[in-house]
Amino acid sequence: MEFNSIEFFIFFLTVLILINYLRKAYLQQTILLGASYLFYQATSNYFILLLLFITIISFQSGKAIYLASNQVRKKAILTIALISLLIPLGFFKYYNFGIEIINQITLPLNVSLNISFLDLILPIGISFFTFSAISYVIDIYRGTIQPEKKFYRYALFVSYFPHLLAGPIVRASQFLPQMKKSVSLNPDNIKTGVTIMLWGFVKKFVIADNCAPIVDAIFANPTDFTSPYIIIGTIFFGIQIYFDFSGYIDIALGAAELIGLHLPKNFFRPYLSKNPTEFWSRWNITLSSFIKDYIYIPLGGNRKGKIRTYFNLVFSMLLCGLWHGAAWNFILWGGYHGVLLSIHKFLSKWGVSSFPIKFPFSLNGNFRLFINILITQYFIFLGWIMFRVGNLSDLIYSVNKFVLFDFNFSRPPPIFLIKTMIGVIGTPGLYINIIIVIAFIIVITLLIHNDYFMEKVTRILATDWTRFIASLQLKYWIVCLSIMIFILLSLTPGSSPVFIYYQF
Numbered sequence: 001m002e003f004n005s006i007e008f009f010i011f012f013l014t015v016l017i018l019i020n021y022l023r024k025a026y027l028q029q030t031i032l033l034g035a036s037y038l039f040y041q042a043t044s045n046y047f048i049l050l051l052l053f054i055t056i057i058s059f060q061s062g063k064a065i066y067l068a069s070n071q072v073r074k075k076a077i078l079t080i081a082l083i084s085l086l087i088p089l090g091f092f093k094y095y096n097f098g099i100e101i102i103n104q105i106t107l108p109l110n111v112s113l114n115i116s117f118l119d120l121i122l123p124i125g126i127s128f129f130t131f132s133a134i135s136y137v138i139d140i141y142r143g144t145i146q147p148e149k150k151f152y153r154y155a156l157f158v159s160y161f162p163h164l165l166a167g168p169i170v171r172a173s174q175f176l177p178q179m180k181k182s183v184s185l186n187p188d189n190i191k192t193g194v195t196i197m198l199w200g201f202v203k204k205f206v207i208a209d210n211c212a213p214i215v216d217a218i219f220a221n222p223t224d225f226t227s228p229y230i231i232i233g234t235i236f237f238g239i240q241i242y243f244d245f246s247g248y249i250d251i252a253l254g255a256a257e258l259i260g261l262h263l264p265k266n267f268f269r270p271y272l273s274k275n276p277t278e279f280w281s282r283w284n285i286t287l288s289s290f291i292k293d294y295i296y297i298p299l300g301g302n303r304k305g306k307i308r309t310y311f312n313l314v315f316s317m318l319l320c321g322l323w324h325g326a327a328w329n330f331i332l333w334g335g336y337h338g339v340l341l342s343i344h345k346f347l348s349k350w351g352v353s354s355f356p357i358k359f360p361f362s363l364n365g366n367f368r369l370f371i372n373i374l375i376t377q378y379f380i381f382l383g384w385i386m387f388r389v390g391n392l393s394d395l396i397y398s399v400n401k402f403v404l405f406d407f408n409f410s411r412p413p414p415i416f417l418i419k420t421m422i423g424v425i426g427t428p429g430l431y432i433n434i435i436i437v438i439a440f441i442i443v444i445t446l447l448i449h450n451d452y453f454m455e456k457v458t459r460i461l462a463t464d465w466t467r468f469i470a471s472l473q474l475k476y477w478i479v480c481l482s483i484m485i486f487i488l489l490s491l492t493p494g495s496s497p498v499f500i501y502y503q504f
Contacts, residue, residue: 183260193258200250
């Protein structure tokens with residue numbers, strides 16, 4: 001059941017009517033639980049049994065850990081629980097990848113184990129609801145939360161449909177306290193929820209989906225292109241993945257806001273980060289905090305010396321890459337970010353907060369900030385090539401063209417790319433984009449040389465515009481919504497790929 005389908009609109013409207021009609025908290029939660037399982041069954045069919053299995057195992061494990069009489073018993077139950085929760089994830093997501101690795105290792109030895117690949121379908125959202133369940137069990141083991149007494153409440157926490165398929169990763173301490181009271185529709189919730197959802201649709205279907213054809217055209221056969229086009233494809237993919245993923249998150253947050261149950265924010269202007277550490281505090285925030293709290297810190301964090309700290313960072317990010325997919329390019333992407341984080345931490349020991357260098361000469365503060373952001377995003381976007389290109393030889397070629405610019409502007413792009421770009425932006429869109437580039441250059445120039453202008457732009461960027469629009473008087477709010485709906489209807493492409501993070 002896609003968020004942009006008529007079926008979801010009818011489903012969601014029915015849920016809102018029912019929970020507004022049934023005022024008792026337990027009745028509302030029962031309706032939401034049933035709706036969440038219906039939503040997942042409509043999306044993933046029989047994998048609903050897997051969702052139920054994960055829920056039961058984690059619920060009973062949490063209760064058993066809490067009631068265990070000693071630490072040894074608690075640890076034993078935790079170990080069994082984690083293995084039980086991770087086996088389904090490992091099987092569906094990594095079985096074939098593991099077989100591929102075994103075949104690569106045994107091939108030079110002329111040893112045949114005859115282990116066949118399986119035609120597996122990855123259950124949508126398995127990583128997200130498994131991680132939520134794992135965090136619940138570990139938090140009970142650590143004593144930071146107590147187990148939920150009502151199974152239906154816990155089951156709703158794991159399966160709550162707005163975040164079920166692609167996050168954010170929700171923790172019990174963030175969600176379960178909201179179960180103590182009933183929810184109700186009110187004008188503020190409606191305005192805020194609708195605004196955030198509509199902005200999420202614009203992000204996904206207007207921005208991300210219009211970038212997708214250009215990205216696909218370039219990276220389907222990157223060796224056909226020179227550096228300028230590889231860089232264009234990389235920039236467009238960076239835009240696509242941000243607006244695709246954050247668009248889903250906004251739709252999820254808006255839907256939750258309408259219902260009255262709040263989800264954690266997952267993005268905070270990541271492309272304005274001035275170093276890799278800041279980027280990961282702004283990008284996919286719930287996954288970053290999960291990795292930090294449940295992998296990096298248990299490994300020792302930064303408490304066991306410099307070398308161990310760098311190892312912990314790289315290892316944690318390797319797992320982050322592997323979480324994104326069972327492929328070498330994702331592992332390479334994760335390891336690459338681990339190295340970036342290690343370099344920044346190393347430089348921070350010398351009082352260098354920017355990345356990757358401290359300027360040896362005096363620069364205007366605004367210009368220095370802009371350069372720091374630009375350098376950081378250069379390395380972030382270089383990483384997006386590793387994320388996007390799965391074929392190793394294509395990946396090496398693309399990285400080479402991105403890093404070692406060939407200045408080959410004379411070679412014309414293939415005709416299909418020209419047709420794709422014209423099909424996406426159109427002739428009027430081409431002039432609009434030229435105007436945008438000129439405006440961007442003017443704005444950057446003003447930012448560098450004018451502190452007053454910098455202050456105004458900073459204030460604009462710091463404003464949460466969806467909530468600002470939601471706070472407007474009804475007539476102005478309707479005007480803003482009408483504009484967004486017009487943009488959505490006018491610029492949404494004919495075909496729309498599924499959300500990128502459904503595969504994770």
